Amino acid sequence: MTQRLLAVHAHPDDESSKGAATYAHYRSIGTEVLVVSCTGGERGDIQNEALESSAMANRDMAGLRRIEMANAQAAIGFEHRWLGYQDSGLPENDEPVPANSFALIPLEISAEPLVKIIREFRPQVLVTYDETGGYPHPDHIRTHDISLYAYEAAADASRYPDAGAPWQISKVYFDRIFNAPRIEAMYQFLLVNAPETPQLAQMQEFRERMKDRPVLTTTQVPVGDFFDARDTALRAHASQVAPDSAFFFWPNDLQRQAWPFEDFQLALSLVDSPLPETDLFSGIPAEDLSA
Incomplete structure (x- = not known):
């Protein structure tokens, strides 16, 4: 196959x-x-x-x-x-x-x-x-x-x-x-588990920006085990992706729990x-x- x-x-x-x-x-x-x-x-x-x-x-x-x-x-x-x-x-x-x-x-x-x-x-x-x-x-x-x-x-x-x-x-x-339910899930996870983290404010900003977008997802592939490989690939494009990029705002452990x-x-x-x-x-x- x-x-x-x-x-x-x-x-x-x-x-x-x-x-x-x-x-x-x-x-x-x-x-x-x-x-x-x-x-x-x-x-x-x-x-x-x-x-x-x-x-x-x-x-x-x-x-x-x-x-x-x-x-x-x-x-x-x-x-x-x-x-x-x-x-x-x-x-x-x-x-x-x-x-x-x-x-x-x-x-x-x-x-x-x-x-x-x-x-x-x-x-x-x-x-x-x-x-x-x-x-x-x-x-x-x-x-x-x-x-x-x-x-x-x-x-x-x-x-x-x-x-x-x-x-x-x-x-x-x-x-x-990059969709609204994903952002909402990570926001709610932070709200419950790490309400003092500065990342919550960043997530709130994204939440506001995304709230009116239609949800068109039909297919969710469970790939949490490969978020680290994804980030390694992203960082390889160093001219386009800074170390403090929004791509890296939220630790992969958080993402794996909230939206894997x-x-x-x-x-x-x-x-x-x-x-x-x-x-x-x-x-x-x-x-x-x-x-």
Whole structure:
């Protein structure tokens, strides 16, 4: 039985903040996990004032982020591919997206290498972002677009005939890891067990920010044993994740007690899998897992 999971992300570091514990969990049971980074993160700013490699970041951000990605990959054990497109940056004040960046490449062109990867890797499960990208970064929104476009095209023998034999992915998930019930659960745990901790105020801030968001989770994967591996992968992206980042506000022991899951939304499925789920591969027939 070979389970194969494909995760499509916008930039190096996104895979570590949005699903790394899940990837580590599945790797621990023998699942093949392939992460695709659509861009190289070339236009990312330094988010860590204490970055030891700041000279390299200023000179060669793309090169540094490749090194960071390799370290994160080693921490989790997934396979990795670069799709090869340029980071679009995060334009402000109605500035245009830079020419030739990922967000501006026509889908029928940018999707072809992803279709080829799907047909070569033959995953049963695809994980990506929803139509908002999780936040309004043009590369995150484009990652959603290209993922669903390639999902459909990879299964159609008439499209991209030179990209390999067609392959039908069984299930598509959107990342829902940062959600209001998770924040509420951790807030209530602190309120009862550590009411004097300064982390309670931080949690209250997140609680207020998240309270009106819809709850779209269908699938909770129990991955608390892999939170430390997730954090090691996150810290590998040192140019983007500072030691005092909000990612590390709450000790993993707390998280394991209050919310030992990573959360996803089943967006598309060709198999019968009753909700809620605890396994991204739930409902996929054994014969499909051996293909």
